[in-house]
Amino acid sequence: MRYIPVTCEQREAMLRAVGVERVEELFADVPEKALLNRPLELPAGMSEIDLARHLKSLSGANIPASWIVNFAGAGVYDHHVPSVVDHVLRKPEFFTAYTPYQPEVSQGTLQAIFEYQSMICALTGMDVANASMYDGATAFVEAALMACRVTKRQKVLVAGSVHPEWIEVMYTYAEAGHVDVEVIDFDGGRLDPTQVADAMDASVAAVLVASPNFVGVLEDLDALGKIAHGEGALFVVAANPIMLGIMEPPSTFGADIVVGEGQPLGNAMSFGGPGLGFFACRQKNVRQMPGRLVGQTVDADGQKAYVLTLSTREQHIRREKATSNICSNHALNALAAGAYLAAVGSVGLSEIARACVAKARYLRDRLIETGKFAAPWEDPFGYEFALTYKGDADEMHARMFERGFFAGIILSVEDEHDMILFAVTEKRTREEMDAFAEEVAAL
Amino acid sequence: MRYIPVTCEQREAMLRAVGVERVEELFADVPEKALLNRPLELPAGMSEIDLARHLKSLSGANIPASWIVNFAGAGVYDHHVPSVVDHVLRKPEFFTAYTPYQPEVSQGTLQAIFEYQSMICALTGMDVANASMYDGATAFVEAALMACRVTKRQKVLVAGSVHPEWIEVMYTYAEAGHVDVEVIDFDGGRLDPTQVADAMDASVAAVLVASPNFVGVLEDLDALGKIAHGEGALFVVAANPIMLGIMEPPSTFGADIVVGEGQPLGNAMSFGGPGLGFFACRQKNVRQMPGRLVGQTVDADGQKAYVLTLSTREQHIRREKATSNICSNHALNALAAGAYLAAVGSVGLSEIARACVAKARYLRDRLIETGKFAAPWEDPFGYEFALTYKGDADEMHARMFERGFFAGIILSVEDEHDMILFAVTEKRTREEMDAFAEEVAAL
């Protein structure tokens, strides 16, 4: 049988050693009523050849965005993954290991995560980063929960310009837990700091914003940070890690917690998962931080070595008093992010981010030039921007997909003002953008 | 610069340490007239992103046979490669190593090759197998050369039913060297042993045959071996390694040397290269064998260990007296073959070979049923067979390719008797074969 090395004779010998005749006897504790007593109703098992064919056919029933000219972003970005990254991930000593509970034989994972933590600190300007969260959305929610613990307050102000799915997740958790969520109205472009100031009071545990925000615009972090701190709340910033290669780190604007979706750092789009939640904060709040942390120490011979640490924050020690219930996290995605950042380095990351920014502007200009698109606002942005489309966006989108273009993401459909969100990564070429603009114009 | 870690400052320091000012000074030995003194006329270097796009577009300009319904064989076969094989090959400790000259840090390669040698012996029934040759064709020629050395004779009889490219290679080497080649006429189906017997005399060093032969038919090895041995010649058999899972090993029929193309054992088709020449012979002739050999010995602590051995046969020691000029061989392809044979085991290999044989018969019957094909002979065959086509084979082939079928290989075009060679591996399904037969019938 596939993946099971024990042969019939060996099985007989094992049964004898255990003192039973049939393996079914070992399940005597299962009440008769609860026994299935029939085979599972599932398709029969497959040989590897048949399985490979089946999986190829399922994957062939999709048209991957990565194969066409892809202008979709909205939380998942089509960046180039350097070849080394996957070669690192394929090392079985990494991917077939469990959480590094036995540090003596887990220095590989531990050191890699320690290095990842250090890189996230370098990007965000924070003092400490954890070993990973599930994704940007859950990292964002955990930041709100942590802020409540730190401030001993219960209300959070969430910018309406944050990814709508993240806000939904925030509401889901809030429903079940003990956080009150207030979402600051947003009607495009930049968040209005005065609206945040108006909602602010001494009951607020945190102000949570994203910059670039959902529509790609950079928020006025300086103003927002001051508003948060003015009432003793924490300032939580969700950032795009590629943009952090060329943007001032959120620490500059007083951020207390920086989170984000780390997928752009060497992780495949993979239909939206697994991604990578990165999470970083100030040293002083480290004991309220959720998630795993790797620290440096020495071994019995005095050699430098790494180990999971500060675990008294965690569920396996503190149970219901833990800072989070997280156990398995996204270590391999963090490994990818570390390998990615090592591969690009500070020079490469800044070149990549600059290319994205320059190309996004190029496409925006070209599309506006066609006369079919208009800019709804003129705020500074990264490599994602929204335009209104003078026509039926759904139809345009469908027709362009047939032609091999993923024409961004339709945000809203409103007579002659359908709004579309475009992302442009370093993978896009001028040629592709020109072709897209021309074809859209010709529709 | 890509792949070069030395920075400008470091380069300056190195130049100072070496005592020159400019790196050009290090090339002072190159006569002025021989200096290029201009940049090479090549396309400018590319970033990895651009390179990846370029390579994707080149590969996209091909229609891989592996993606369509492929009935082509003729020396390269579309077998399933178990997933583990490539995972083994991707281990950098294997693929980034050189020939294992330092056995203390090369036990991985050495043991893997030793195991490969053992598996080839198991399949062929021979006593010794070498670490690999370039491909089946060069292994075949080396077998002829070795037979000349062993017998101290100079003429070889080559079955006309051997792969025509192999015969061409034999002629090329013969031209340059000291072998006289006589090719035994072949006009389809099985070689006629009496023709071989007629050509036989005491000047013949070897009789070389392939079974299955180029048109898939199994030769009468028993008769042929006796003819060879009757005059003191060696009997050289080229075999298909998948078929060796279900066929009597050539040793049974007195083969002295068994060679073949090992591509079917876990190696990609890869447009015909790199393949794998396997080469095995009797113990008594081992010192006349070409190529590398791994042997088992012990280390200073008495532990079992492996090492390249009997190298006094080889060029780096014996120079012009060596048994061959081969140095780099196809070690990684041999590693693939070893991993493949370990993955399938004797049970799996026989299942795979049986499936090929059964499916080949199914397709043959279906095609003959259409009335458009006829069987030119009824000799026993493996999983490859020739049929004549009552129509324009070239046209049929082209039209079927458009429909996603690689309709075998056209051997000869002759009015209403175009001959086509079909191979059917375990990857082909009844559904595909039925579809092919129906579509051909409907042409």
Place this chain on the structure above:
Amino acid sequence: MSEQLANTPSGAPLRGPRESIFDLGSPESSCVLGPALDVPEVDLSEALGGADRTESPQLPNVTELEIMRHYAHLAEMNFGVDSGFYPLGSCTMKYNPRINEDAARFDGFAGLHPYQPVDTVQGALELMVGLSESLAEISGLPGVTLQPAAGAHGELTALMCFRAAHTANGDPRKKVVIPDTAHGTNPASVKMCGYETVTIPSGDDGLVDLDALKAVLDEDVAAFMLTNPNTVGLFDPQILEITEAVHAVGAFAYCDGANLNAVLGVTRPGDQGFDALHINLHKTFSTPHGGGGPGAGPVCVTAPLAQFLPGPIPFRQSNGTFGLNTPEGSIGRVRSFYGNFGVLVRAYAYVRALGPDGLAEVAHQAVLSANYLKEKLKGSFDLPYDRVCMHEFVLSGGRQKREHGVRTLDMAKRLLDYGFHPPTVYFPLLVDEALMIEPTETEPIAALDAFADALIAIAEESSADPDLVKGAPYTTPVRRLDEARAAREPVLRWTPPA
């Protein structure tokens, strides 16, 4: 020999601590640069409204060679299932099939954007529906969400559904009951879901004390969470009574499915009376643990609870195509997008590879292998629950501690010298000096025998030469770590040498 070893600088083939990647390379180098810019440059300060960086982030600057060597050395210091036997109880460290790794990387899966038009991702949705249907059949619980990113996330999701159901009934509740053998994520999830944890002690037999349970069950209890088979490796024979008692007070019975491997195709949580279950695909369904994730923790629920599941949920439309849909009463999203799709691909491939017979055989062999190992070891260690076990069993190092002052931790470390990954230790808390051993079905009998021999040898060493065991490990890349120092003076990031 030891002098020469000491004499030897740490070069490549020696396994030992490595330089940080930050200490390699040099400021200038970068192996992956952006593409040649084919559009006009922009002025960053202007483009970013003045928020451009003034100082570049301190990232390593290395070439590919240095990266590959660095991670090669790190990998060499790691132990995975591919390295050897890994009987980490509760973690089901089975073989991770390679074809699953390949499939997850197919462009047609890995290259999908989550917001692609639905008609361009039909294969992905079909796969998710196929996996959901399989998990429903395996669990006996028809409602499935594939969204949760891990087991703990699944627990929380299920609890949120319970809360929503009770709330919808106008019957909000405050407490969740768990046994003292529960995994730490259970109480932590309870807390995150805004409930209060009530812990009940287990019976001497390691099973649920039904009376103790009944004593705490009341109309304020939202749920009882049970790992079944439980964390001492026993299937609770009173399971039907337990779930009945829970239902009697209008509470839900939750199954922590971390141990589902033991009962695949033998008994289904739904048939045991559970209302909800999370499944760790990274345990039972062979997806790799990745050194700590990503995993996936799908949740299966009864039909009435299905309306509360988080959305969107992929479903099969009447015309045979596939769509995405959010249930009416959904608790909302618990994460972005649809789940850890790359992990789901692997699990799907596993289910299809094995089929019904294969899955049942997994359970049979996992349980047989555990019992086989238990029989071999029970002479040398205390065995708190001496009965037939499921896929894992718990030994106690109590005897070794009492008689020789050797602790379970010492023996675990000593196992490293023998080339084995240690079992889970000190969990469940219930058992003194616990060693929780889960061999899984994918281990050859030779590995089981060798492991048993090693552990028995260590038991002998513990009496013959306790200090030897207490000083272990000796042969690992690093020796025992100063964990106290790590926590006392936390160094959580690299900093440039002063």
Place this chain on the structure above:
Amino acid sequence: MSEQLANTPSGAPLRGPRESIFDLGSPESSCVLGPALDVPEVDLSEALGGADRTESPQLPNVTELEIMRHYAHLAEMNFGVDSGFYPLGSCTMKYNPRINEDAARFDGFAGLHPYQPVDTVQGALELMVGLSESLAEISGLPGVTLQPAAGAHGELTALMCFRAAHTANGDPRKKVVIPDTAHGTNPASVKMCGYETVTIPSGDDGLVDLDALKAVLDEDVAAFMLTNPNTVGLFDPQILEITEAVHAVGAFAYCDGANLNAVLGVTRPGDQGFDALHINLHKTFSTPHGGGGPGAGPVCVTAPLAQFLPGPIPFRQSNGTFGLNTPEGSIGRVRSFYGNFGVLVRAYAYVRALGPDGLAEVAHQAVLSANYLKEKLKGSFDLPYDRVCMHEFVLSGGRQKREHGVRTLDMAKRLLDYGFHPPTVYFPLLVDEALMIEPTETEPIAALDAFADALIAIAEESSADPDLVKGAPYTTPVRRLDEARAAREPVLRWTPPA
């Protein structure tokens, strides 16, 4: 510590000899079986005319887990470029870029059958033409065949072309001249091509002794083969005189291009007067060595020789498409199909990645790094040719042998303890106790420094404690091997235990 080591059975994390794969598993298991048979079974004996197997071949029967573990352990015992510095002279052990590995595996390359219709393999042919054109430009020799499978195969191919050319001229010849520094494949190829080898001694400066060469050149000489830069790492400054002298007697000048890395974009063999050259793509063009291949040994020749090249040769047609063609006077095929295509893909990617500037920089840095290392080491070892070297240089361990009885082999083995792969030793034969060191351009300066420190330390150990060095290595998976026994009582295959 050594007792505990000794005490420790060989488990997974310990590096040391492993069981044979034949000793694992059990007769029944097989991890990859054929597909479910969807056509009628056949009677094998009948189908195969009675030639069906009576006994199944003795292959290992193992599961995937056992395979992956086995090869994981084997890999751990191996040293590759990814493991550390690998200054193996004459082998150009540079970094093997990973994108090249990926590209060679693209379905659109790896899935091609060699007999596909030409219009379905245009991308493959374009790649081959692009590579040929690049190699022609780099070598200054316009005729290119990509067929040869390795350097030695290229040598033979070129010699066959020489033979064909002389024969075509009605001027068949008998001898090929080589210097005593020639690589072993040179005389072996000469012999395989039916020529007689004439070896000339090198001058004291390690270079061609022009007089000695002229003395043997006559109308019976078909060719002179020279590695340039040569195998002691020197570029022969008389190269133009040498090739002129060769041409003067109607012979061909052949360049063994194993050392082309030193002169990429600086000087071209064609411009040095060579008529033919083989290039080891697995050296200069970064394709991995694979533990002994596959490589590729394309041959570049002058325009007049191009007509003799083996076919088929991919070419660019006037309409911009690509075809395959065999030259008129071709020597015929030297192998099946078109060459080691998978290797060609990698080399092509490398040339495109670097471009003209990158290639020249490769040569510059390779030569600079070698000279840098030479300067560091020349104080501690004899340096037979004390002048600027190319990409590699040769030291002699003569001093250590004379003064302390420590041989070059001992020092090479001792380097293993320091974590480095040793240089090439005892080649070229010309130099007593030779150590041939080629750092390549892809090594960081830190690796060069560490290696120099190690070799200097070993020179010191050789005088302070010669036995220490003579007993090395100590820290490798196995210690020094009994090679004599391997040759005396050859065990060349696994046999079942009696």
